[in-house]
Amino acid sequence: MPPAKSGGTGSTVGLRCQSKRLGETARRARWPAAAPRGTPSPVTHRWSIPLLLALSAAAFIWSAAPALTTLDAGELGAAAFEQGIAHPPGFPIFTLVNGGLMRALPFGDLAFRGAVASGLVAAVCVALLARLAERSGRTAPSAGILTLLALTCAGPFALHARTIEVYTGLGLFVAVLLSLRGLAASAPGDGRPWLALFFLSGLGLGHHPLCRLLSVLILAGAFLNFRRSPLTWNVFIRRGGAALAFVALGASTLLYLPLRAITSPERNWGDPSTLAAFMDHFSGARIRAAFAERMFSFDPQAFSDLLDTLTPGAFPLLALGLVGLSGLFGTQDATARAARGWARWVLLIDGLYAVFINPMGNADGQNLLPTMVVMGFGALEILAVFEARSPKVLAGLAGLALSIVFLVPGVREGLLHPQSAGRALPQALARLTDKMPPRGVVFVSSDHLASGAAFLQVVEGGRPDMAVVVRQHVWDESSMRPIGRRRPEVLEGWSAGQGLGSLKILDGSEYAIGWEWARGVDESEAPEGLNTDWPVLNRNAGQSAVSPPFAESLTSLDEAFERASTSGGGDEALAGLYGGFALDLGLFELRQGRRATASDAFVDAVRFDPDSSSPWSNLGVIASLEGRFAEALALTRTAAQLEPHHRVPLVNVTRYALTLGLRDEAQHAVDELLERDDRDADALGLRGVLRAQAAEMHSAAEDFSAALKIDPNQPEARAGWDKLRGYPSRTTPP
Incomplete structure (x- = not known):
């Protein structure tokens, strides 16, 4: 019997084996099957992403702050330009990227260049979101433009895209995170997207604390993904070693901090040139110590400040984003499902960070930019689907209407005006x-x-x-x-x-x-x-003291x-x-x-600044010092309404109401103060006054005693205790 032929082009067995191997590879990589002859290819617009990137860059350059803005912009700009050390955790990636752009841009003064650098990073973020939305096979260039308008008019995103700040880099981190997750889902047999995610998690260590929390999402996703496939020790060690290597490669940017600190630049915040100083700087030890009482506790005033950052222009984006992230109307391919799943986790992590870890940043608008990026992705999803499924006339009219919805609050709030900063x-x-x-x-x-x-x-x-x-x-x-x-x-x-x-x-x-x-x-x-x-x-x-x-x-x-x-x-x-x-x-x-x-x-x-409570409250203090208690009460009520969670106006409202004999208002204010903090010395002292006026001497003495144990100088408690010395009481003197 002659030997069977093998390997040649005429070999049936060889062709079957080769076809089987190719089919197995295609199945693992989920390559799309070849379309039958005559089937039209999906319509693609190769120019759409570059055009959107150019439009985004132009929009953010147009609206960039023309001069140095407030808060940390000057310190971050100085550290970036000098390639120095910024405040904790150091932000080496921001320092290198924004500093390089400030020097490379050929136009404008240096403060303007720093603002433009943030805008360029934001433009790349928008383009990446559009590319992610297109990976499902549906292309809708106008959806990307509408999403750009929405983000440009949404306060938490627009604020940082036009000033010198680190937060647009955080938004870009989220956009890359979702893009790589979608890429990994579209090719489950390809480990390269996961290696890129590990590298991204290492980079995140050198940028912003929230990136570290999002890195946990990467590690959890990798663990769940690898657990679905059978693992031997060799495979586990090989994959784990590769993951650690790429995390370490990304984290190597942290070496910038001690290496640059050794040279003693002008901006050398914390001097992380030693291991102990580096760890303190990297972990934000000084910031955590300064705000320890506010972290990991719910602060109603901080939560109110967080809601205030959601300007009217952000609400249309939130509505579209939530519909898109629900998955009810979007595409159901692996890329979209995986990206939407992680986007929901980003929303949760960002919300917890804003409420419990960085509540002190809410008043300055430091939070919710990742939320805006995720909402931009959701909005892109739903807008692309709507455009693909609707007649052109209807899609055009809807796009025009949405443009007006986005632009009106943005123009009203000055977010599109280049001079508004x-x-x-x-x-x-x-x-x-x-x-x-x-x-x-x-x-x-x-x-x-x-x-x-x-x-x-x-x-x-x-x-x-x-x-x-x-x-x-x-x-x-x-x-x-x-x-x-x-x-x-x-x-x-x-x-x-x-x-x-x-x-x-x-x-x-x-x-x-x-x-x-x-x-x-x-x-x-x-x-x-x-x-x-x-x-x-x-x-x-x-010069000695003179009349001011x-x-x-x-x-x-x-x-x-x-x-x-x-x-x-x-x-x-x-x-x-x-x-x-x-x-x-x-x-x-x-x-x-x-x-x-x-x-x-x-x-x-x-x-x-009519929305600040402090001047209203101080005008009330002056009125009370001059005996105008009715006016003092009216002014302080305004202060309490402007900042309902601020205790000082509420304490003064109680005092003025007591002076005017308005016991019900005073009682209501005291109850609210004690509901927030049952160890508020001022509230206890004022409640003691109310109880003494109601002839409840024993209860009043207990309140005065409790207040003085907390604050020996509490005025109402000190005066009330002295007056009640003659009354029998079982309360121990403080």
């Missing part, structure tokens, strides 16, 4: 530097002035003679060392770990001093002879606010910044006992 902070910095004599020393306490001064000196090279001391960081050697290199006389008497009291420069009058007023922040260390001014109080060299030029300061503040407003900067950042300056003037004047001028400053603060 204003030039408020540079204007304030210009006044500070103009007023400060050569070799002056400025003590700041707010993020606005601290980061703005850092950008001024490190990036723009302005006023190198001026020393800027951040009062909260005066004990930290990494914060004070750059000052000592340029101005060693400023640190005379100081050593690492010591506070403001050790600085001899505050005792003498040899140098000009600028002092940003902040009640409760080293207020007792304020030097004598300060004169009223904005953005900081000042004491000129060799209050009228001139307030007039110039009014004029500056009007200039910033007319230039298109009438947004919340402008209102908060200049409202804060006016509030500081009023608090300083009130401390000096000058009620009339303090009242003028508080009235200006209300005019600048």
Whole structure:
């Protein structure tokens, strides 16, 4: 019997084996089967993603802040431009990418370039979402444009896409995460998407704390995916080793922190050049210590602030996104299902992070950008399906209607206006530097002035003679060392770990001093002879205390606010910044006992920022000091309505209501205070007054005693206890 033929082109057995191997490979990779001849290919638009990327970049460049904005923008911009060390956890990827873009972009000043860099990252994020939506085989270019409009008009996304911030990088992380998950689902036999996800999780360690939580999602997904296939020890070790290698490769970006810190840059936050300092910086130890009481607990005021970040322009995006993520109307292929599943987990993780881990960031709009990105993906899904299944005329009319729905709130809120971020902070910095004599020393306490001064000196090279001391960081050697290199006389008497009291420069009058007023922040260390001014109080060299030029300061503040407003900067950042300056003037004047001028400053603060409760509350304090309790109660009610979870206005409402004999209102306010915190000393003392007025002396004595054990100086409890000494009571004296 002749031997069977094998391997040749005419071999039936060989062809069958080869066909079987190819079929098995195709099955594992889920390659699409070849379409029969004559079947039309799906319509694709290869130009749609590049066009959307270009449109996104143009939109975010157009709306980019023309000058330096408030909060951390200056500090992050200075660290990025200098390739230094930013605040914890260091953000090495942001520093390298945004710093490189700031230097590479050929147009605009450096602050504008930093804002454009954030916008370019946001544009890539939008394009990736559109590419993910197209992987199901349906293409809808107009759906991508509509989603771009929605994101541009949604506050949490638009805010960070037009300023120097790290959060657009976080959004890009989420977009890449969902894209790779969809790619892994479309090719279950291909391990490369999972290796890319492991690399992404390592990169996330070097960007933002929320990325670390999302990395847990990657590891959990990988474990569930690998568990479905039979594993031997060899396969487990091989796959596990590859995963660890790619995580380590991504995490190697963290080496930037100690390597750059060794060179002692100007911006060297925390100096992570040693292992202990690196771990503290990486873990955000100082931030966790400062906000330990607020983390991992539900704060109603912080939750209210979180809801306030959802501007009207965000709600249409939320509605479309939720419908898309439900999966009821979207595509049901493996790519879409896997991406939607992880998108829901991102929503949950982002919500928990905003409510319990970073509630202190809600007031500044730091949270919910990943939620907006996920909603953008969901909106793309539903819009693409609607466009594909609807007649062209209906789809066009619906697109026009949605464009109006997105654009109207965006235009109304100024999110599309290139000047809406204003030039408020540079204007304030210009006044500070103009007023400060050569070799002056400025003590700041707010993020606005601290980061703005850092950008001024490190990036723009302005006023190198001026020393800027951040009062909260005066004990930290990494914060004070750059000052000592340029101005060693400023640190005379100081050593690492010591506070403001050790600085001899505050005792003498040899140098000009600028002092940003902040009640409760080293207020007792304020030097004598300060004169009223904005953005900081000042004491000129060799000048004793003089009558403060209050009228001139307030007039110039009014004029500056009007200039910033007319230039298109009438947004919340402008209102908060200049409202804060006016509030500081009023608090300083009130401390000096000058009620009339303090009242003028508080009235200006209300005019600048009517949604802030503090000036309303302080106007109520002045009215009560002058015996106008009905007016004080009305003003403080307004403060309590503006910030219903803030306790100080509610405490004062109780006091004024008691003075006016409004027992029901006082009782309601006290009950609300004690419902929030049953150990509130002020609430216990005030409830004691209410009970004493109702002749419930024993209960009143118990309240006074409990209040004094918490706060020995609580005024109502101290006065009430003294009056009740003659009454028999079983309560132990505090």
